[in-house]
Amino acid sequence: MATKKIIIVSTDFGVEQPEIVVPATKLKELGHDVVVATPSGKDVQTFVNDKDRGEVFPVDKKLSEATGPFDVVLLPGGTLNSDAARIDPEIQQVVKDQAAAGRTIAAICHAPWVLVETGLAEGKTLTGYDSIRTDLKNAGATVVDEQAKVCTAKGWTLVTSRNPDDLDAFVTAIDEA
Numbered sequence: 001m002a003t004k005k006i007i008i009v010s011t012d013f014g015v016e017q018p019e020i021v022v023p024a025t026k027l028k029e030l031g032h033d034v035v036v037a038t039p040s041g042k043d044v045q046t047f048v049n050d051k052d053r054g055e056v057f058p059v060d061k062k063l064s065e066a067t068g069p070f071d072v073v074l075l076p077g078g079t080l081n082s083d084a085a086r087i088d089p090e091i092q093q094v095v096k097d098q099a100a101a102g103r104t105i106a107a108i109c110h111a112p113w114v115l116v117e118t119g120l121a122e123g124k125t126l127t128g129y130d131s132i133r134t135d136l137k138n139a140g141a142t143v144v145d146e147q148a149k150v151c152t153a154k155g156w157t158l159v160t161s162r163n164p165d166d167l168d169a170f171v172t173a174i175d176e177a
Contacts, residue, residue: 004071006174008036009063009091010044014080017046017054018164019108023074024057026171035070037063039090050079063090072174073098077109077129077163086117095120099156104177106159108170112136115158125151126160148173 006027010020020036028034038044041062046054060066073094075085085091096118098105107115112128113135115121122140127149136143147169148161157177161170 004032004175005068006032006034006072006074007066007068007070007094008034008074008076009085009094010036010038010059010076011081011084011088011091012038012040012042012059013045014050014078014084015044015046015057015076016050016078016081016109016164017048017057018167019076019078019111020044020046020057021055022164022167023076023106023108023171023174026167027174030171030175032175035060035066037061037066039063039088041065047078047080063094069101069103070098072104072106072159072177074174075105075107075111075114077107077111079110082110082113085111086113092118099154102155104157104159104174106161106170106174106177108161108166109163112160115139115141120158123153124158125149125153126158127162128160129163150177
């Protein structure tokens with residue numbers, strides 16, 4: 001498997017801890033070049049179960065300073081993070097540019113909200129956290145209940161997953177995409 005250049009794009013607050021720690025760690029262990037970036041350049045305050053503060057996860061770069069192209073843009077979830085990410089113009093632009101370039105986007109849990117906000121969910125088959133599935137359907141997506149769903153349509157690939165319990169399947173799908 002070829003080494004991929006992967007950027008994990010997050011806000012600096014409200015990420016579900018395993019949804020950033022596990023992919024960053026496992027994808028690096030698989031030999032991929034992984035960079036973590038936030039629009040602010042600040043480290044990420046994670047949460048455990050969206051309630052209790054977890055570890056502060058180090059960021060490599062400010063998003064505007066991250067140089068691509070990237071094979072994969074990975075969006076971790078967490079309710080607070082994903083709600084803020086969906087309206088962040090810089091994150092929206094990175095995701096739109098990734099799709100326009102025909103490259104892979106990966107999103108877990110609540111992170112597919114960014115796809116809704118950017119219009120990229122339409123015509124895709126994907127999964128996400130159960131509480132956002134109506135949003136995904138209303139945005140024109142076909143929603144499935146699977147650990148990880150890979151969809152290649154409209155010229156780019158989307159890898160989605162439901163929640164932290166599905167991280168092994170999510171990381172494997174990213175590695176293979």
